[in-house]
Amino acid sequence: MIVRASKLFLPTLREDPADAEAVSHKLLVRGGFIRQLSAGVWTFLPLGWRVHQRIVQIIRKEMDAIGAQEMLAPVLTPAELWEASGRIRYPEVFKLRDRNDRRFVLPMTHEETFTFHAREIQSYRELPQFWYHFGTKERDEPRPRGGLIRVREFIMKDSYSFDRDDAGLEESFQRHAAAYRRIFDRCGLDYYEVEAEPGMMGGSESWDYLCPAGSGQNMLALCENGDFGADTEVARAVPPPPDFPERLDAPQEVETPGVSTIEALAEFLGIDPRATSKAMPVVTDDGTLVLALVRGDDRLLEVKLEAALQRSFRPAEEDEIRRTFGAGGGSIGPVGVSVEVVADEALREGQFAAGANRDGWHLRGVEAGRDFEPRFADIREVGEGDRCPNCGGALRLQVALEVGHIFKLGTRFPQALGATFLDEDGQERPIVMGSYGIGPGRVMAAIVEQHHDELGIRWPASVAPYDVHVVALPGAEEIAERAAERLDASGKSVLLDDRDARAGEKFADADLIGSPLRVTAGRKSLEDGAVDVRDRATGEDRRVAVEEL
């Protein structure tokens, strides 16, 4: 197919849009791929939609290859389904009413809808099933940002597996994981498959596909030796060891007037800040007060504590702290308290300074197991300087973009919505479910984040808007046409720049748009009856006769 630039709606911009920060945001807008309609709401212009469609097609092929069946579920969804699953209470769910006051939801994913249809599955003989669609998702995001990186409406490939038991789910999950790896490979992405925090989806296990990028909402912890990559929300790393002071046989009270920070405490006691501990009292959603304890130089990571407690929580308030510990926030500790203590793994060995539950006093030489009985859990945030849990190599943190997420959901939705089947023994059992999502728009943003230079985008051939960008310069229109036709005949998609514009402008647009090959027909090449072919990625140029294209 030959598309003429003179007829194409391709509004390229010379300057970066003022409100863009992320590279992918700038280049996709400048290149005329996308335009914003409202915060987090984007239109794909012709070029952007072509790329989107190419990504969709790669996903579709790989989903079909594992036996998944494509269908299409609606956006408008009766609220009852979401009441049944309980997800209606999530604040980012768009809700609306019709003229008769019937309540609807605009889904962020389609677990409810697909489970609703899975109710027609009656026998183990019909299992497993893989269903998927490319559906529009809506999210009332509190803060959209970064072009296509975080949006309020987007298309997602979501698939759902239905199995009779956990072993079946494991198999379905692995097949999806393999398909996802092929998809991201074909898209030319550098990515990591990592354990993830399942968040509000729940379920027993989930994996994330994270792409290192200049912008993104996830943080990857990567080992210098390449044997470890994990989302910092779940990463379990080895913190640098403390330089412990001399061991004490029992905790010793020390008066520490006016000392409320870890730095001040370490300095006052003349010890390594790593040999101190920090107490964070929280109140869980059932009203229980819990004391979380991390090393003085560490930060508590809320999602990890939430996972450890299996409940959400809020920080305790000053009066709750005083009532429970008999001291203010800066002076509390784990010794002699009646509440549950969740201590970070880093506190398992050694003696640490801690608050004494007495204003203006601390304890030194506090030892877990001897002076208090905590429940240990990994609740600290991974930091620069940590070591790899596998090989001890240095970890570095890398911003990353989540392009896919797969979940072992189990029976939560089938149970809530009554999707059951009969097994060989005639027993009614809930279907065991998995769900698997990829955002093609995010994939597109991630590709641009990873494939660009100062001039523009360098699309991998598999997803480029056009295979070849033919630039027709004045006097060589005819040879350009012939080149385009020849390329078209050989099955390439061609963008022919036949606009009445200057050479520099055409080259700049070609670089910006970023198709993998550029073919230039102009006076220079005309002398040889040839064209110049340039590789966008390498910048390599060669002169080729039209007949040899």
Next chain:
RNA sequence: CGGGACGUGGCGCAGCCUGGUAGCGCGCCUGCUUUGGGAGCAGGAGGCCGGCGGUUCGAAUCCGCCCGUCCCGACCA
């Protein structure tokens, strides 16, 4: 939801502090010249200055409220 910034032709910006008939660059239209990396000259079109209210003889400019957009945080399949 907390903090910060911004809103002026299509795009990027100045003007606002110190009120007095709205400006620059790019883009756009016409003509001539030019033509392998974003041309030159000449002429031209295009703006409820985000909205509403207030102060004032007079508001893009000062005050108030609202809306929108971006950034940081909280939040996030």
